[in-house]
Amino acid sequence: SQTIHQWPATLVQPVGSPLSLECTVEGTSNPNLYWYRQAAGRGLQLLFYSVGIGQISSEVPQNLSASRPQDRQFILSSKKLLLSDSGFYLCAWSLPAFSYGYTFGSGTRLTVV
């Protein structure tokens, strides 16, 4: 069966520090991968998605970036965090021609102080 792992669960980082959040999927090949962010009391915002190694589509211009160095690994990064980067970050995967929707990870709650 397929599983998605996302870590860390919580993170407190100072303004201006770098960020690296990692997401890995097991039990499937060539998944579509997604990063979402949910600010406090707000809806889910799609940040990036990837349909293959090295292929990244950005939905919202900001100081975040994403990379997919391996088929089942998706990384969200920032060189310098802003206070506005605080939020709940969720990774998700789907099959390329899926019928059943997305499977989300458990999320990382990031607080920038």
Add this chain to the structure above:
Amino acid sequence: DAKTTQPPSMDCAEGRAANLPCNHSTISGNEYVYWYRQIHSQGPQYIIHGLKNNETNEMASLIITEDRKSSTLILPHATLRDTAVYYCIVRVRNNNDMRFGAGTRLTVKP
């Protein structure tokens, strides 16, 4: 560019059916209706999806009107654990993004 409209909140008594409406009047012929829910501090969970026929699974039933301009998610016997935000999304099945609106906050009360 919201494609769906949902009430911001609803209450339901435990053990009763919860009926969550969604309007999607601009839905196109190749767009599916998907439902997810998000329990506090967790990632969204897929519930059900459909194109034009009514659908049922172990979690819920999806009723889509004949003109496809609206749908209703039915939780037949709501429990306290069904308290969550429920999202209705319309999209082409193979599209590479899933855009979530504000959803409906369902509170199941004892």
